[in-house]
Amino acid sequence: MNAAVRLKVNGVTRHVTAAPDSSLLSLLRDDLGLTGAHYGCGHGACGACYVLIDGEAVPACVTAIGEATDKEIVTIEGLARGDVLHPVQQAFLEEDAMQCGACTSGMVMSAVALLERAPHPKEDEIREALAPHLCRCGVYGRAIRAVKRAAR
Numbered sequence: 001m002n003a004a005v006r007l008k009v010n011g012v013t014r015h016v017t018a019a020p021d022s023s024l025l026s027l028l029r030d031d032l033g034l035t036g037a038h039y040g041c042g043h044g045a046c047g048a049c050y051v052l053i054d055g056e057a058v059p060a061c062v063t064a065i066g067e068a069t070d071k072e073i074v075t076i077e078g079l080a081r082g083d084v085l086h087p088v089q090q091a092f093l094e095e096d097a098m099q100c101g102a103c104t105s106g107m108v109m110s111a112v113a114l115l116e117r118a119p120h121p122k123e124d125e126i127r128e129a130l131a132p133h134l135c136r137c138g139v140y141g142r143a144i145r146a147v148k149r150a151a152r
Contacts, residue, residue, distance in 0.1 A: 005069055009034070010078030020066030025049045027065055028075060036076035036105045040134075047133030050106035051075050057106075057113040057129075076105040079112065088112050091150035092143070099137035107133045111147045120151050 007014045009032060018027055028034045028051070037060050040048030044059035051060045052074040053067075079086035085093070088111045098104040107130055114121055114129040121129070126147045130140065 005065055007065070007068055007073060008071070009073045010075060016065075018065050020069070021064045023061055024051070024063040024065050024068050024073075025060035028060060028073075034075045034077050037109075038102055038105060040102065045132075045134075046103075047106040047110070048102055050109040050132075052109055052113055055113060055116055057110040059132075074109075074112075076108060079108070086112065088115065088147070088150040091146040095142045095146035095149060097139050097142035097146040099135075099139055103133050103135040103137075103139075107135070107143050111143075111150065114147065115151055121147070123148075 002017050002019050005016050005018055005020065007016065009028070014032065016027065016031055018031070025037055025039060028037055037051050038048040039061060040046035042061050044062035047059070049060040050057045053063070054071050079089055088108050092098060092104065092108055110129045110133065114125065118125055123144065126144050130143055
């Protein structure tokens, strides 16, 4: 059954009508047009759909809309400030830490969450933060360098 839901997405309060148990990813992509979080496995196992909820990187495909109500949601689209990329986005560009792009937004979101809680992470912390993300192109080394660059 659909219900009125209030979500704060990228700093904007949104009022939507949706089933509280439906996927946050579907709402973001289909209803709000925020397509940066990608649909991958649909089971929270690949990392393509990660967003931040109250600063924590979570898979949006297995997060019910009801779990995100009245919380701060940030998608990849909400990181840049105007024409200025977030430092993690800029570092991913500078380190060429993307190829096909399926995993990139999720990795960036996990890196942002990591740097918020540990501004100068050790390499093992970076690896742990990026571990949920499957990259078929194998950019892991470049992604680790990008997170280190962003931490500087």
